[in-house]
Structure formats: C-alpha cells, structure tokens
Amino acid sequence: MAELAIRQSPKQVPISTWTRLKTNRNWLGAWFMLPAAAFLILFLAYPLGLGVWLSFTDAKIGRSGVFIGLENYEWLWDDNVFWMSVFNTVLYTVVASVVKFGVGLYLALLLNENLPFKAMIRAVVLIPFIVPTVLSAIAFWWIYDPQFSIVSWSLKHLGIIHGNIDFLGNMWNARWSTIFANIWRGIPFVAITLLAGLQTVSPSLYEAATIDGASRWQIFRHVTFPLLTPIIAVVMTFSVLFTFTDFQLIWVLTRGGPVNATHLMATLSYQRAIIGGQLGEGAAIATAMIPFLLAAILFSWFGLQRRKWQQGGDND
Amino acid sequence: MHDFTRRTLLKGSTAAAAAGMLTGSGLLEWAKAWAQSAPWKPEAGAKLSILRWKYFVQSEDDKFVELMKAFTQATGVDVTINRESYEDVQPKASVAANTGTGPDLFWGLYSLPHLFPDKVVDMTDVADYLGKKYGPWADSAVKYGKEGNKWIGIPVCYTGALMNYRISASQKAGFKEFPKTTDEFLEYAKAMKKNGTPGGCAMGHAPGDANTWLHWCLWAFNGQTVDANDKVIINSPETEKALQYAKQLYDNMTPGVASWNDSFNNKAFLAEEIHWTNNGISIYVAASKDASKKHVAEDMNHAYMPVGPVGKPTELHLMFPILAMKYSKYPNACKALTSYLLEADQFNPWMAAAGGYLSHCLAAYDANPIWTQDPKRTPYRDVAKRSLTAGGLGSNGEKAASAISDYIVVDMFAAFCTGKDDAKTAMRNAERQLKRIYRT
Numbered sequence: 001m002a003e004l005a006i007r008q009s010p011k012q013v014p015i016s017t018w019t020r021l022k023t024n025r026n027w028l029g030a031w032f033m034l035p036a037a038a039f040l041i042l043f044l045a046y047p048l049g050l051g052v053w054l055s056f057t058d059a060k061i062g063r064s065g066v067f068i069g070l071e072n073y074e075w076l077w078d079d080n081v082f083w084m085s086v087f088n089t090v091l092y093t094v095v096a097s098v099v100k101f102g103v104g105l106y107l108a109l110l111l112n113e114n115l116p117f118k119a120m121i122r123a124v125v126l127i128p129f130i131v132p133t134v135l136s137a138i139a140f141w142w143i144y145d146p147q148f149s150i151v152s153w154s155l156k157h158l159g160i161i162h163g164n165i166d167f168l169g170n171m172w173n174a175r176w177s178t179i180f181a182n183i184w185r186g187i188p189f190v191a192i193t194l195l196a197g198l199q200t201v202s203p204s205l206y207e208a209a210t211i212d213g214a215s216r217w218q219i220f221r222h223v224t225f226p227l228l229t230p231i232i233a234v235v236m237t238f239s240v241l242f243t244f245t246d247f248q249l250i251w252v253l254t255r256g257g258p259v260n261a262t263h264l265m266a267t268l269s270y271q272r273a274i275i276g277g278q279l280g281e282g283a284a285i286a287t288a289m290i291p292f293l294l295a296a297i298l299f300s301w302f303g304l305q306r307r308k309w310q311q312g313g314d315n316d
Numbered sequence: 317m318h319d320f321t322r323r324t325l326l327k328g329s330t331a332a333a334a335a336g337m338l339t340g341s342g343l344l345e346w347a348k349a350w351a352q353s354a355p356w357k358p359e360a361g362a363k364l365s366i367l368r369w370k371y372f373v374q375s376e377d378d379k380f381v382e383l384m385k386a387f388t389q390a391t392g393v394d395v396t397i398n399r400e401s402y403e404d405v406q407p408k409a410s411v412a413a414n415t416g417t418g419p420d421l422f423w424g425l426y427s428l429p430h431l432f433p434d435k436v437v438d439m440t441d442v443a444d445y446l447g448k449k450y451g452p453w454a455d456s457a458v459k460y461g462k463e464g465n466k467w468i469g470i471p472v473c474y475t476g477a478l479m480n481y482r483i484s485a486s487q488k489a490g491f492k493e494f495p496k497t498t499d500e501f502l503e504y505a506k507a508m509k510k511n512g513t514p515g516g517c518a519m520g521h522a523p524g525d526a527n528t529w530l531h532w533c534l535w536a537f538n539g540q541t542v543d544a545n546d547k548v549i550i551n552s553p554e555t556e557k558a559l560q561y562a563k564q565l566y567d568n569m570t571p572g573v574a575s576w577n578d579s580f581n582n583k584a585f586l587a588e589e590i591h592w593t594n595n596g597i598s599i600y601v602a603a604s605k606d607a608s609k610k611h612v613a614e615d616m617n618h619a620y621m622p623v624g625p626v627g628k629p630t631e632l633h634l635m636f637p638i639l640a641m642k643y644s645k646y647p648n649a650c651k652a653l654t655s656y657l658l659e660a661d662q663f664n665p666w667m668a669a670a671g672g673y674l675s676h677c678l679a680a681y682d683a684n685p686i687w688t689q690d691p692k693r694t695p696y697r698d699v700a701k702r703s704l705t706a707g708g709l710g711s712n713g714e715k716a717a718s719a720i721s722d723y724i725v726v727d728m729f730a731a732f733c734t735g736k737d738d739a740k741t742a743m744r745n746a747e748r749q750l751k752r753i754y755r756t
Contacts, residue, residue: 060714061410075752080745081727146572146580147589168520168575171736255521257723258574259730274407276718277431278753 054283061277072284081260082285085268090292091175092264093244096182100239101232103183104190109220111191112198122192129188137252140181144168144253168254171261178262181249186242190235197231198224237300244293265289343382346661347390354656355445358649363394366653367409368423369402369636372475372598372673379669383662393649402634403523406431406717412641420644421653426706426720427460429469429639430713436468437640437647442655443467450660450680454700457677459712460635469639470654473667473674476633476699477528479619480585480599481592482612485513494619498536498561501622505568508591515592516569516584518576519730524634525578526726529594529621531632533565534558534725535704536624541719541746542710546754550728551747556739557625559732566733574734586612594621596634597672597696604671618695620702629702633675675699715754724749 021027055072059065076082111122128136143150144167152164167177201224209219247266250256256263256271263271265285273282366384371377377399384395398419400408405424412418413435422428429436443461447453453461457471481494489507491500508514518525534540539555542548566573570590573580581593586602586609593599603613621631638657640650656662658678667674668686672693676684677700687697707716719725728746731737737745 061407061414063410063414075755079748079752081749144575145583146575147570147584147587163571166572166575169572169734170574171734174575254575255577257520257577257727257730259727259734259736272718272722275403275721276753277407277410277714277721278718281752 051283052287054280055287057280059279059283061274061279065280068280072281073288075281076284076288081263082268082288084260085256085263085265085285086288088175088262089244089264089266089289092179092182092246093240093296096179096186096243097236097240099183100186100190100243101236104187104235105194107187107191108194108198109224111195122195125191126188128185129192133185133248134252136185137181137249140177140184140249141253144177168262169258171258174254174258174262178250178253181253182243182246185249186239189242190239193235194228194231197228197235201227233300237297240296240300241293244289244296343386343661343665344389347386347656350656350659350661351390351652354652355441356648356652356655358391358393358652359646362392362646362649363396364421364644364646364649364653365396365398365419366421366423367398367400367405367419369405369425370399372596373601373670376666376670376673379666383657383666386662387653387656391649391652393646393653395653402636403721406721409639412643416643418641418643420646420650421638421640423472423636423638426635426637427712427714427717428637429461430463430711431717433463433466433468433713435642437642437644437650439467439470439640439651439654440465442470442651445655446470446658446678450658450678452679454677454679454703456635456703456705457700459705460637469637470658471635471637471677471700472657473676474633474635474699474703475524475596475673476675476696477525477532477594477596477621477631478695478699479592479621480595480616481515481619482513482588483615483617485511485591489513494617495622496620498622498624502561502564502568505565505592509568513591514568514570516573516576516581516590517565517594518578518581519566519574519726519733520576520580521723521726522577522580523721524596525576525581525594526723527720528632528634530562530725530729531704531708532594532621532630533562533624533729535630535632535708536622536626537561538624538626540708540710541725541750542708542754544709546710546715548747548750548754550750551743555728555743559729559739559742561624562729563733574730585616588612597693600692601671601673617692620695620698630704631699631702632706633699633703635703635706672696710754718753719750722749722753724753 054065056067056069057065058068058071107125111118111125115121142148146164146166146169149164149167151167152161155161155165166173168174205223205227206219209223214222245266246264247270250262250264250267251270254262256267260268265288269282269285269289271282272278272285276282368380371380381397384397387393388395402425405422406428408418409422409424409428410431412422413432439461443453444467453471461467461469461471479494485508486494486504489504489511491504491507495501495504505515517529519530520526534555537554537558539550539552539558541550570584581590581595582599582602584590585593585595585599586606597618600613600616600618603609603616620629623629638654640647640654644650657666660680663676663681664684667676667681667684672686675696676682682697687694705712706720707713710716724746728742731745732739732742736742
C-alpha cells in the first residue's frame, strides 16, 4: 500500500487553491479588475455611501453625530424652502435641457452644412463652454445688475422701457434669468457633441433618400434623427445631470435668493451643510437628489437608447 | 511688571497720535523690546499658522503682514498666513477643531469660538492682560469672547455696518442730519425717494449687509428670533411690526434690492444711483482713493442706525474674534501673537491702515486719531459699544451662526417685502426654519 501510494503521488500533485487562483482565467480576470474596483469603491461608492449615511445622522461639520433615523427627512418633508428648491431644480433642469437640446441640435445641423470659415465658427461656438463658469457667471451678474445692466441701459436708450429691469430681484425674473445663463453656457456642449454625431452619418444614406424624393424634413425625421438617437441619449443624460447638479452659476448670481426663488437642491445643500454647518441635513438634501438623477438616467437610457435597430433588429 | 516705556508713552490720546508713525524699523525695534518682556514666551522653535478672513481693505492686510513679519523677527516664530472668504473660515475651523489638525489660530466671524468651546485654548489670561491695560472690553465683545467665566477667544475687532448717506441730497430732502429714530428714518426714505435720490439696503442673500440691517430692524421693534433659553419666539406682534416697517422702507428704496448681495450697494452708491445705504466704511475708503469719486467722498457721511421703539441701539456688526486651537503645539506662541496684535503699538497703526474698517473692542483705542482726524469716521468708533450679538437674546453658539448663515431673518423680511408671503406666513415659515435649527 505504501509503495503504491508513493508511486501514485507524483501523478496526483494536489493543486493548491492559491495556484488555482493564480492560474484560473476567471479568477485572473477578477484580479485584473481589482485595482479599478478598489478605485471605484474608494472614490465613488464610499463617498456616496458616506453621504447617505450622514443624512441619517445629526452630524455637524467636523463632528460625526449620532444616528437619528429619518429625522432629517421628516424635517425636510415639512420644509417649504426645501420643496421650493425641488421645484426650482426641476423647472431649471427641464426648461434648460429642452431649450439646450433644441437650440443645440439646430446649431449642430447648421454647423454641419458647408459654411465658409467652418472651423472658426465651430471654435467660436465652443467659447461659452470653454470660459470658466465662474467667469461667465460674473459677466451675467453684470448683465443682470439691477442698476447697471447693459440690457436695461440699451432698452432705455432705445426708448422701449423706462425703468431698469429687475432681473434678479423678482422671483420669476430671477428664475428665468438664471435658466437663460445656464442655457447659454450649456448649448455648445450639446451642439458640438451632436455635430460629431452628425458627421458619422454616412452621406450615401442622404443620397439614397434624396433619390427617393425625400424632402429635407423627411430626411431629418427618418434618416438623421434616428441615427442620432444614441448620441442624443448620451448628450442629454450628461446635460440633464450637469444642469440638475448646477451650483456655481446660482451661487455667483444669487446665492439662492431672492427669497430662495433660485435655490437649487445643490445650493441649498451647500448652504445648510457647509456654510450653516448642518452636515446631516445638507446630506439629506443631497441624497434626495439621487432619485431624480436616477430617473433622468433611466429615462434617457431606456427611453431613447433601447431601440431594436441598435441591437440589429427593425424598429416597430 | 510689564513696563514698556514706549507703550506707556503711547497709551491714551497721545498714544495713538504717535502710533501712526511707528512703522518699519521702529515697529521692529518695538516688537523686539516687547518680545523681551512679553508675558508669554513662545516655545522654542515655535511655528504658527493662522487662517484669517479675507480682507476688505488692501492696506489693512498689508499692515497685518507687516506686523506678522515684525513678530517673526522679534520672536523667531515663523507665521504662515492663509486667507479665506469670511464665511468660509467657520467650516474650516470646525473641521480643524474636530480632526485635531490645521492652523494654530483662526480669525473668523461672529461666535466662532463658541462652536467648539472645549477645543480652544483658554485665553482668559490674555483677555485679562489686555483688558487691564487697554480696557474695559465692550459688553458685546465680552459676550463674543467669553463662555462662562472663561475667555475662549479674543474679540479682535468689529467691522461696523452703519448708515452711509449723501449730505447734499439729504439736506435737499429737508434733513440736516441723519434721522435718529426709525420714524424719522421712514420719513427720510420717503422724502429721498420723492426727490429722485432714493437709497437701498440689500435684501438678497448678502451675508454681511442684509443680515446686519435686517437684524437691526427686527430688534428695533423688539422682535427676537429666540428667547434667553433658545426657545423660538419669532412669531410675534413685535416681529410683525418690524416687517410692516421694513416693507414701507422697501417701498421707498431703489428697485432691485431683493437681488443685492454684499457688493451691490457699494457699486450703486459709488455710481450715485443710491443716496443712502447700510455699509462698512469701505464705500468712503474707495471713494476717497478714486480721484473720479472724490466728490462722492466729500458729499457723504456716516451715521448710527436709527433707534426703534425699543429705545436703545439695536445694531448688529460683524465681529471678528481670534482663537487658538488646543491641538496647537505652541499655545504660548499663540497667546503671545494674540496679545501682540492688540498692543497699542501694533493695533493703532493697523487700525489706521484699515481706515476705519476695523473697529476696536477695547476702550483705550477710542483715542486713536483715526476716529477724530476725519469726523466722518467717528461713528465707526462706537460700533463695539452699540452692537448686539449674533444670537440675540439666546445663546451665541452654532445655532445662532446657522440661523444667520441660513438667511432666515433675511428671507422672512424679503418674503414679506416683495409680496411673496403675507406677514403671518413669512413669520410662520421663519419660525419653522428656526425650530429646525434650534431643535434639541
């Protein structure tokens, strides 16, 4: 028996778990993903989790706080400033995104034509996007100034109005003014990205459509637009996310005033958490943004992108 | 014991006159002499870092840097200065206090040391030393500096928020001097508007200007955010009176004040669009320095905020206390630096450099010539004596700080004045917000 055992042993060297972990292809894949996963967990999942956790505590800045369950949310539920910030954020995002999409698409189509100085015009269109937000916000701050606004000044000199326009002092004026500034800043991103999408559309499709006698609208509706939808989905997802979480523009222009009429959830969260020191409550406001953002992402991915033709089938 | 001959000389009215000259090498010489006999000897090899609010007047900061250099040369203690916008000092200090690392000294706004009283160095000896030498401390400064019997910070200075007005326009409206009561003030605002020379005060989210004047207004009519036990009492007939009064003032202001932040009134006043506002002395300083605005400087003056039905001043001014963190390895160096800053030889020229932007909390500095050389600066001399504290009747700690930074009083007034809410709703909303902050 002993002999047999000795003779058999070289044939059946037990493979250690460690060796298996080192050589198995599936495990190797997991190993290679580990650095990336660690990176994502450390810098994305952990802060997000921590933020959500903070919203269940009464943490103040620099003080960890104790678990208080849903108390922060209960107070927010009953807080009209919070609800106004939700309303403002939704209004801001919906109006700005829709206009940015419309104007951006129009600009992209224009820039896709053969224009003289095409490269230069494309570069110029990008300017609002290149200028740091704080700088453009300061420019708007002057444009909207209740005393020195260039707009009011020009209209007064043209005899169209008599008093200055109260851009940021009236609640609705302030909302539209900040939305306008956001649109101005966001259009280039949409336009240039859609332009890139347009340039991937094969000219032969247009030729075929033209030969078939399609009008310009029909070409747009049945060739350009369907082929653009994947990129529209990506662009609009980003655009909605950027708009929803906008902060700098509001902070420079109004700090959420007048009477909180332009407070977005992001600015209110900052005001309460960092300036006011109520970290738990600020975190609760920030956490309350997550469902909205998820909904926006799901809408654009499932609503705009899951077309059958993208997976090789026909559209119904 | 601390027999500084030069300091003794400088004390009192002659003190300040001489102090203006004490610059450059004289300053260093004095700093060295001071270091020899200072009550606090910095630890060997001490290095300090200080986070201060970002200056409003460049010359003030230049002088501050000069003072710090002299301190370093005299004591061998290196001082690193960092600056943050005044609202941002508080969050950084809170994080530092609770993580136990960061700058040794923080010079911030309002009740900063009260946010973490057990994390700061006991400064009672410094306060007593300075109080004995240059005091007494103004009452409001004691409230900001002390918790119980212990000084947890040293109230370095105030930045006053007082009325700025154009002289000729006021006279034209029939007012030889600026109104002293709220009733007269309302008449004044009406007359000024009627003459096409209206004024205006910020009602937007302006952390300094809007908070100061609207708290003044609330308190002038005996409205209060909380009582002495921090119970929320804002929803009251007194608050409603304050709201009604502010609305009438608002109706007689230039349009657009609901959007103003801290710099709008400065711009509008300098551009002669408005003829009265509440502000620090920065408009006057800017106008005096700009040749094209000389006429504005000449035709403007400052006045106390009018007194309301409560019958006593109810001003709120920006207080800037300094504190040293317990985690600092060099508490003696911190104390030495703090006391050094407020010694006449440093403080007088520093105040002079600030041109009235820094108002003292120690009685002896009333004699600084900066307050009398130019009578237009005189009202800012008395800021510490007239100021109430940020918490109103209640505690002076983080809840009061949160309520101010959350613009609760400002938004209540703005909501009513702009017609967004009626008085009852505006008060109820503010009450709700205050209860959120003051909940236990």
